[in-house]
Amino acid sequence: MTEPLEATRHYLQALFGAEEGILPTIRQHLKRHKLPDISVPPEVGRLLSFLVRLCQPQHILEVGTLGGVSGICLLQGDADLVTIEKGELQAAVAEESFALAGLADRVEVLVGDARTVLPTLTPPFDLLFLDAEKSEYPDYLELAIPLIRPGGLIVADNVLRRGKPVYPTPGDATATGLRRFNRQLADDPRLDAVILPLLGDYSFNSIDGIAIARVNLSVA
Numbered sequence: 001m002t003e004p005l006e007a008t009r010h011y012l013q014a015l016f017g018a019e020e021g022i023l024p025t026i027r028q029h030l031k032r033h034k035l036p037d038i039s040v041p042p043e044v045g046r047l048l049s050f051l052v053r054l055c056q057p058q059h060i061l062e063v064g065t066l067g068g069v070s071g072i073c074l075l076q077g078d079a080d081l082v083t084i085e086k087g088e089l090q091a092a093v094a095e096e097s098f099a100l101a102g103l104a105d106r107v108e109v110l111v112g113d114a115r116t117v118l119p120t121l122t123p124p125f126d127l128l129f130l131d132a133e134k135s136e137y138p139d140y141l142e143l144a145i146p147l148i149r150p151g152g153l154i155v156a157d158n159v160l161r162r163g164k165p166v167y168p169t170p171g172d173a174t175a176t177g178l179r180r181f182n183r184q185l186a187d188d189p190r191l192d193a194v195i196l197p198l199l200g201d202y203s204f205n206s207i208d209g210i211a212i213a214r215v216n217l218s219v220a
């Protein structure tokens, strides 16, 4: 019998169809450049595109570009994207991906550590997608909240990664970072947040989760 997560992915694909447009070509492009297979899976890409259609942001900020798969999912409608990537190779592959997708003129790829790049950016952004180093999520959040307009959205991937924040191992920086991040989402009066449990990543049959938070309108 097909194992449950794979069967569920097949079921969702049968319902909604396989990934469309340029994305399969972009995933092949990343494979050719030997980038790791850690782009958002199709169901998360679909969720990002759905959130963009729902909220119609004009200016989107992303932390963790890799090869541009999530960036392309975010570039619905006429939004523009600033995306931060610390790896030069990844940023170069992403530039090619955005060009292949015909989106290069709507994207700025900034190369550097998000913790030094974020304080240099000019607000406001309408939507932030966090998908870089999980242990650094609390730093990204603190630096990025002032960049997001009141009413804007913050989406963060992998916030329940393999149950690490639920069953933390002493000394595990990912577990510690995600526990701090999730606690801040729950407690920060500037935010109104939910965390949705998700299917695990492709290579590990385990739980994951995505956080969706709104910056409160009363935050100046």
Ligand SMILES: C[S@@+](CC[C@H](N)C(=O)[O-])C[C@H]1O[C@@H](n2cnc3c(N)ncnc32)[C@H](O)[C@@H]1O
Residues within 6 Å of the ligand: 038, 039, 040, 063, 064, 065, 066, 067, 068, 069, 070, 071, 084, 085, 086, 087, 090, 112, 113, 114, 115, 131, 132, 133, 136
């Ligand atoms: C999971 S991948 C991003 C996948 C991408 N969002 C997608 O779905 O197409 C994480 C990326 O974050 C980058 N990264 C890690 N730490 C970073 C940091 N401090 N600043 C900027 N980028 C970082 C890594 O080099 C890697 O390419």
